[in-house]
Amino acid sequence: MAYEYESKLYANSVIQSITENVFIETGETKEIKEVYRKAKAWDNYLFSVKEDAKNEFGDNEDLVKHAVELNEKIFMEDE
Template identity: 65%
Template sequence: MAYEYESRLKNRLLDLEFDTWEETVQFEREYRELERVYRKAKAWNNYLLSVEEDAKNEFGDNEALVNHAVELNKKIFMEDE
């Protein structure tokens, strides 16, 4: 999955100016949170790609079984589903 807006969003945020120290500190916290979110999303996508690759090695070209293995892994780790 591509993160086409990541660099554009970060650049826009870095161009902001703040009037007070508190606003600057709050911005830094929010910016670090944004970086953590992107890092976690990329790690999740990499994990799912590795699950898909392992499933392909196990089941070959059987797309239904590969998709089922990926979906099962998603359900195992997603709390809301």
């Protein structure tokens, strides 16, 4: 499961752009970096869930997909 903004160069350039243009005065740059860090950690967690499900269920893609979806639903507050 790849993170949408996987390229660190891209992510760093976005953060730099935001810092230089808008958020440097408000101090929200730190918050944006924290959100990015948490989103990346969430994606890494789901990847590990997928790997664990593959080890448990083998090549049964339906069960692997279901295991990942269940974990997402359990931990997402809005669902």
